[in-house]
Structure formats: C-alpha cells, structure tokens
Amino acid sequence: xxxxxxxxxxxxxxxxxxxxxxxxxxxxxxxxxxxxxxxxxxxxxxxxxxxxxxxxxxxxxxxxxxxxxxxxxxxxxxxxxxxxxxxxxxxxxxxxxxxxxxxxxxxxxxxxxxxxxxxxxxxxxxxxxxxxxxxxxxxxxxxxxxxxxxxxxxxxxxxxxxxxxxxxxxxxxxxxxxxxxxxxxxxxxxxxxxxxxxxxxxxxxxxxxxxxxxxxxxxxxxxxxxxxxxxxxxxxxxxxxxxxxxxxxxxxxxxxxxxxxxxxxxxxxxxxxxxxxxxxxxxx
Amino acid sequence: xxxxxxxxxxxxxxxxxxxxxxxxxxxxxxxxxxxxxxxxxxxxxxxxxxxxxxxxxxxxxxxxxxxxxxxxxxxxxxxxxxxxxxxxxxxxxxxxxxxxxxxxxxxxxxxxxxxxxxxxxxxxxxxxxxxxxxxxxxxxxxxxxxxxxxxxxxxxxxxxxxxxxxxxxxxxxxxxxxxxxxxxxxxxxxxxxxxxxxxxxxxxxxxxxxxxxxxxxxxxxxxxxxxxxxxxxxxxxxxxxxxxxxxxxxxxxxxxxxxxxxxxxxxxxxxxxxxxxxxxxxxxxxxxxxxxxxxxxxxxxxxxxxxxxxxxxxxxxxxxxxxxxxxxxxxxxxxxxxxxxxxxxxxxxxxxxxxxxxxxxxxxxxxxxxxxxxxxxxxxx
Numbered sequence: 239x240x241x242x243x244x245x246x247x248x249x250x251x252x253x254x255x256x257x258x259x260x261x262x263x264x265x266x267x268x269x270x271x272x273x274x275x276x277x278x279x280x281x282x283x284x285x286x287x288x289x290x291x292x293x294x295x296x297x298x299x300x301x302x303x304x305x306x307x308x309x310x311x312x313x314x315x316x317x318x319x320x321x322x323x324x325x326x327x328x329x330x331x332x333x334x335x336x337x338x339x340x341x342x343x344x345x346x347x348x349x350x351x352x353x354x355x356x357x358x359x360x361x362x363x364x365x366x367x368x369x370x371x372x373x374x375x376x377x378x379x380x381x382x383x384x385x386x387x388x389x390x391x392x393x394x395x396x397x398x399x400x401x402x403x404x405x406x407x408x409x410x411x412x413x414x415x416x417x418x419x420x421x422x423x424x425x426x427x428x429x430x431x432x433x434x435x436x437x438x439x440x441x442x443x444x445x446x447x448x449x450x451x452x453x454x455x456x457x458x459x460x461x462x463x464x465x466x467x468x469x470x471x472x473x474x475x476x477x478x479x480x481x482x483x484x485x486x487x488x489x490x491x492x493x494x495x496x497x498x499x500x501x502x503x504x505x506x507x508x509x510x511x512x513x514x515x516x517x518x519x520x521x522x
Numbered sequence: 523x524x525x526x527x528x529x530x531x532x533x534x535x536x537x538x539x540x541x542x543x544x545x546x547x548x549x550x551x552x553x554x555x556x557x558x559x560x561x562x563x564x565x566x567x568x569x570x571x572x573x574x575x576x577x578x579x580x581x582x583x584x585x586x587x588x589x590x591x592x593x594x595x596x597x598x599x600x601x602x603x604x605x606x607x608x609x610x611x612x613x614x615x616x617x618x619x620x621x622x623x624x625x626x627x628x629x630x631x632x633x634x635x636x637x638x639x640x641x642x643x644x645x646x647x648x649x650x651x652x653x654x655x656x657x658x659x660x661x662x663x664x665x666x667x668x669x670x671x672x673x674x675x676x677x678x679x680x681x682x683x684x685x686x687x688x689x690x691x692x693x694x695x696x697x698x699x700x701x702x703x704x705x706x707x708x709x710x711x712x713x714x715x716x717x718x719x720x721x722x723x724x725x726x727x728x729x730x731x732x733x734x735x736x737x738x739x740x741x742x743x744x745x746x747x748x749x750x751x752x753x754x755x756x757x758x759x760x761x762x763x764x765x766x767x768x769x770x771x772x773x774x775x776x777x778x779x780x781x782x783x784x785x786x787x788x789x790x791x792x793x794x795x796x797x798x799x800x801x802x803x804x805x806x807x808x809x810x811x812x813x814x815x816x817x818x819x820x821x822x823x824x825x826x827x828x829x830x831x832x833x834x835x836x837x838x839x840x841x842x843x844x845x846x847x848x849x850x851x852x853x854x855x856x857x858x859x860x861x862x863x864x865x866x867x868x869x870x871x872x873x874x875x876x877x878x879x880x881x882x883x884x885x886x887x888x889x890x891x892x893x894x895x896x897x898x899x900x901x902x903x
Contacts, residue, residue: 255754258765288750293594296757304754304766309747311597312756312766314620317590320582324554324591325747327578328598332748353583508578515573517524 250277253287255307262301264372266452266460268419268445272366273302275422276337279429280308283333291334293322295342297373299366302337316347319354322361323504330360330505333433340367340442344400345380355409358437360503364429365402365440368447369455369486376450383486387454402442404479407497412437414497416482418444420467421493428495437503444484444491455486467491526574530712537672537701538563538605540708541631542571544679545603547716550629551577552602554591556584556610559643560699561633564605585610589617589630596626597755599723599746601683605631609640611650612657618692619658622780624755625744627686627721631679631695633702634810636861636886645886646699648810648861652868654694655839661777663784665791666694666839670813672706678836684719685791689783690741696838698861700811700888726750733762737779740786784840793836794845798824802831804901805849806857807870809835812889816859819894826895828902841869850874855901857881859894877901 294303296315303310313321318336326334343365371377377390385394407414413435417425432439446463457463475494482492528543553568572579582588592602636647669675686693722743734753745751758766808816813834823830858867859881867880881897883889
C-alpha cells in the first residue's frame, strides 16, 4: 500500500519566496532546474543569503530573481549586467549573480555582455539558453539555430546563431562553462565555483522549452530535449571553443568548464586606482 | 594628505567642472558615463576627482548601461550620477523609467545641444525640455532644474541630489551648452554650510511588521543591498510587497503613490526668481541660458519706458503652475523665449490668465536680447 507523504517544507524554502509559488513556467521548462541549482550552490557556497544579490532582466528566466528570497532586482530588458556592474562596484563584498535568458543576455543585452566580459567585472552570469523568446510566445533570437522554426522564422531561421562560450571567452572572462539542465550536479558545482572566481564568471545552461521552441523543432514533449541532451552531450573541459556551436542536428553537444583562469577583475583594478589617486591634489 | 574636497571660496570655473565639485560636496561617489559633447568635461573631471575622494567614475558601453549602473549603485547605497547630451539623453529614457518605478535616487545632467538626432553637438539648444518630462514611456513624473549660470549649475547640482534622496526618484539637471562650457565666478561655501539630505534607509527588522512599499506612505525608506532586507525590487508594476501584479486596483495605487511623491511636494520643489515684476505689464518667462538674454532685454525695455519684468523659472518640472497663474493675473502679456520651436510655452499657455507670446530661436546660438526686446515692444503695444 502506498503512503502519500505531504512535504510541508522544502529544504530550499529559506532561499525561495514560497508564497509566490507556483511559478509561471510551463510544464517541461528547464528554468526551475537552474533556479534550484542556483539555490543549492548558494547553500554550498558558505556565503550567507543576505550577502547574495540576484539580478535579472526580462523574459521567462528573468522571473528567477522574483522567486529568490534574496536582495533581488527585476530590471529592464537586456540591462541586468550593466545594473549588476554598478551595484557590484559599490559593494564588491557581495556575491552578485545575474540570471536571465539568452535573448536578454546575448541579443538585446549582447553589448553589455561582451563589455562586462572584457572588463572582467567580478559578477556571475547564468544565461539559460532555450533558443527562443519564450515569454513573448516563441520568436527567434541570437541563439536560435540556423534553420529552426519559430513564429518569426516560419520558413526556417536564416540567421547564424552566436557560439556564446567562444564569444565570452574571447572577450576576456575569467570563467566560462556550458551545461544542460540534464547535468544538474555539474551545474551546481559550476555555479558554486563561479561564486569563488575573481572576475567575470559565465555559464550557458541549455534548456528545453517544449511549448514555444520544441513544438516546431522536434522536441514537443517535456522529455524530448532532455533525451537529446542525454544522447548527444559530450563533456570536454578542454574543448576547442571555436568548434562548439549548437545546431541541434545530432552533432556533439559539447559541455564542460571550459575556462577557469586568474585575471585581475574590474573591481580590483578600480580599487587600485582609488588607492593611487586618493588624497592626491589639493581638491581645487 | 588632502581630503580632496573643493576649497571653499571664490573660484573661476567652467560650468561642467562646477557641476562635478558640487556633486562631490553633495556626497556623490559614483559616476557612470559615456562621452558626449558638450558634457564630456563633467565625465572627464569626475574621472580625475572622484578617485581622489574615494569615489568611482567609470565609462560604460552606452547610456542605457550608464543609467542601469547608477540604479545598481544607488541600491548599493551610493549617491550616483551621470552626464550626457541629447542623443545620450534619448538612450537614457528607458532606465530613467526604471529609476522612477524602482524609486532609485539618481541624478542625470543633460548639457543640451542643438537640433534633433545628432544635430550640432557643439552649439546650444533647449530642445529637450519636453523629453525631460515626457520622454520615458508610461506615466511618470520627473523633477527638472534648469541653471542659467555657473553658480546656479553648482547650486542646483547639490539641490538635485537632495531632492533625489528625499523623494527617492531620478532628478534631472537640464543645463545647456552655454552654461556647461562657460567659465564664470562661482562661490563654493564651506562644507558645513551646505545642506545635504540623506535618504531614509529601510531597517530590515521593521520588515516583519511593515511592507517595503507602503502606498499610503509619503516616501518609503529604501532597502539597501547587503543589509538583510532581501526585498524584491521590480520593473514590473508591483504590489506593496514588491511582487509583480496585474491587479488594476494595485496598479492604480502604485502609480498614484509614485506620482504623488512629486505632485504632493511640487510647491516645495518650485524654484524661481523674479526681476522687476512688481509693477510689470509685460513679463518675460525664461529658463536656462535664455534667462541671461531675457534679463538684458528687460533692462533695455525698461530704458525705453516699457514696464517689463522677468520671471526666471529654475524648476521647470513639475511645472510651477501656480506661479504662472498668480503672475498672469496682474500683467498684460507673458513673453516666452526659448532656444527651441516652442516647448515650455505650452504649460505656460495652459496656466496663464493673459495672452502669451512665444519667441522661438534655435539656430544653435543664444537668443540675442534685441530679439526678445522686439517681442516685448510688440507685447506692450
């Protein structure tokens, strides 16, 4: 005889605004997995919740900040990284994490992404890539594979997508990784690692989006894309980043912690400038 | 070792430089900007001066990023500012709206230049008056100060920070190319004589018994990151907990609270100066650099026997409606010169009880006094 056990508390309740649940995400969406991984990484980080700040832009993933029981900001479309830069410069002691979608981070926010990576701003960026604009109903963006069908690419996408880890690594980030929502353990560990990295730390998380992307691209059910991840993912931390673009045509889906290097962060260089300049001059 | 603060006393200084010294005295320690003529001297001087006082001055990749960074810095507890001109101001509209709905005190200085689009970067204009008020989408209120001298640029920059901190809202200093680049005498008072307003900060212990966004309050204290408040700050229309909502009732209450912060304090915000208006029959209403020409014009008209006066509007938004209503009841005509093709004349006309004549001149130069004198003579006839 089966017994129904009703969970009264979830182990991550202290990090979630549980009164706001259920969340708005569709069945089969991967964003909840990423949010849970972020919460697990916060617990594992040893940094108390009041020292974490969660910042999002606009879109499905942009809703993560509102569910996290932290100092949280739901900002304008594409500007989360710029917002986080200002906040983190004033309070470099806080652990600032941007969580947002591919359209927000690398399409409308693409300029902020590459410049934050170039400056090596000491923040964490988790970009959930579901290959389309889900919140607005399924339009193509800067990550949509060539040939993929969306409401704005009805005959197949005629744009080449970004290879995001390659871009962010080239721009100068300290840490660059890619995982899928199937790789939960690796994802938690990578997010935890980001929290101790000095400099710009970036993860692309490949996620299913059954109703708006999957429906038209052979992944209509919740598990279809997860099954694709299981079949095609290849862990290669030393991958040649120029060759890890995603076509969703059965080619190897390369995941791993690709870049983890010590470079001076933006915050460190600015603090050094202030040390050299402060007290100099007679005012005016 | 120097404190890095500006020396009190009499200085001869460029307007754009005076703005930075004022910001430092007001307690501003964060500047994020993008170079643009004719405001770049503000950015450049901030890059020299802010690190000397332990502050941060950074260049962002564009003006959208600049204002986003200011709001982040503001929630981290800093007083934050940027400076720009027309094209950059257009890009800032997005996040000026964000600062308004997030209730982030920030200061934006716009050193206006001539013309639409890229226009004439090196010449004067006053074409951003309506944009400063209405440029960001949705309903919002802005506070806008317009200096007409280097001294006023200095004084109003401090005032802008004080207003931003008190009302938790973005404040705009709408300068122009002439005020920005002109060198002029400026008196810097001793620091202890300058009134500095600090924002009210949320005590996280109170959040167990009160909501972070009490829409019946005047201005709510600000939850600063890292202090344990753990409040959600949202660009979406939000309820008194800070959570997104589509409730029409809550939306109405939120907007009335946000707009009310400025509308309910409008009378305290209004600043203006009157010259020779006591017996005036014709009054010139001017702001910014145009007020300089207007004062000269009024004196010339007086010398020709016309009872002319000047009302210099310093606060242009929220529009000082009562001031215009009161004055226009006892004069015959108002003359509104502007370096644009008719902007602030519209609210003047809306509130005036007498005829209003507009004088528009925007080729990229200050309106010459004789042009205003001609209009005053026509008005007096």
